[in-house]
Amino acid sequence: MGITISNISKSYGEITALSDISFDVKPGELFGLIGPDGAGKTTLFRILTTLLIADHGQATVAGYDVLNDYKSIRNSVGYMPGRFSLYQDLTVEENLNFFATIFGTTIEENYDLVKDIYVQIEPFKNRRAGKLSGGMKQKLALSCALIHKPKVLFLDEPTTGVDPVSRKEFWEMLKRLQKKGITILVSTPYMDEAALCDRIALIQDGNILEIDTPNAIVSHFPKPLYNISAHNMYNLIESLTNYEHTYSIFPFGEFVHYTDKRHPIDKASLKTYLEFQGLTDIKIEKTQPTIEDTFMELAK
Template sequence: MKSKISITNLSKSYGDVQALKGINLDIEHGELFGLIGPDGAGKTSLFRLLATLLLPDSGSATLCGFDMVKEYKHIRNLLGYMPGKFSLYQDLSVLENFNFFATVFNTKIEDNMDMIRDIWLQIEPFKHRLAGKLSGGMKQKLALCCALIHQPKILLLDEPTTGVDVVSRNEFWQMLKSLKAKGITIIVATPYMDEANLCERVALMQNGEILSLDTPAGIISGFKKDLYAIQGQDIYQLLLDLRAYPYANSVFPFGQSVHYTDTREDVSLSELKDYLISKGQNKIEIKRITAGIEDCFMALSQQNNVQA
């Protein structure tokens, strides 16, 4: 069975809030796909629709060829869904949670070990611990095991690495790669732009719309402006001064520097530096850099806001 997902013109509102505005998206069998966007972009709403927990206002979607509304029962058996908030029973042990999910899906842990062995081995030493007493990374591993217990063809993971330390985040992505190798179609929603590079394709989302849909490299190649990282002693004042510069096209804070693009084709860096010195800035450093996914997102978002 091909676990393709096809989404056509899908919309969802909550009262006056338009959470999804006509989403069109095809995700291929066995793809590791990223939904990347800030809080409120609409990622959870899209997942809840695909997981058949919400009804759309308009539009449609098929998962493994089954209609999301009319054939929701088939979809529930084919789908593993890991919600954003820890969804397991905090007062049950690891093993009790696991057994509970196996029972719900009318299966047994031992019958599904092939699929989950690598992950289970990492949490097995804690099998008698209450789920509520696990670390963030361990909770995510348990939630992933529970989402996999019925051997789903499609896995929806809503912000699985939010609040998880860097080491556990890396381990988690390694696990996703091995699940993908088993032929599972995986969609990961994340607000972390750097995780886009770990996906085969991504959709950058904002305000219920897809701003861009491509491979991470394809998205980055769409960034056509020269990009500069500018550092100075007072980063906040630097940001304000750059925003006031008449040739500024985009100015965003980025860690310890400001990412800057200019409206001119040929940027005069010496003129820009002189301007900043005239504003009282010192220790200015300007470096030409390559855009990352976050720069692309900011540029697309700015473009989208101008068009709106």
């Protein structure tokens, strides 16, 4: 009762949005689709929610075929699009009531499922949706996507532009929904959120780069990775970019993440080189790769 995707392709004129994509989401899984804007995430969501027809390939959601059983799918899934799509001129309560009614249910009947989230916006239930803050809109949109008790929940970039505190709370909510047996497919451009999924697919330019658990994906990173810091970040980046043995270099918070073409790395000569470039306070230490490192390595 999860999701199956086989060889799905979709083009818009000359632009290929999805190129022969295949993967499955298991029932009850929290599955992350991780990739930047323009990777094809929204196109895939629209195909799976029966709002768009693929050029090639098959897909099923909750056991239903996206072409033949589209009506059944629409009854069994919840979809929170990336763009806020509720009625701005209806109040919070009117929106929720509207979505419940459309699906032939009532707020009371499924209140249990949305309670956690809805209580946070209930004090504002008479406010028009258009007047809510970003975080509150997001909570209302999730409530509306859940009010008919869907089997599968599609969330397209629910946390884009949301601050780290609200993002953390949102993911805690998703974990609780998962415990209630709902299969969740969620997309995000934030790589740190990937670690919170059971499995993830890294997607870029319409292609899946890799699918696995977050731990397994990180363990596939091909080279030893080093944290390098120095007193001047700009000079450090410039110097490493011009270094003949550099394989990859990416700023990462207070450090630069560095891999070397040589194996093993010659730390002493690297340090001498950096000192020669006028850098001081140089530190070179081995570090663990993150999902973001892996993504950048695969996307290179």
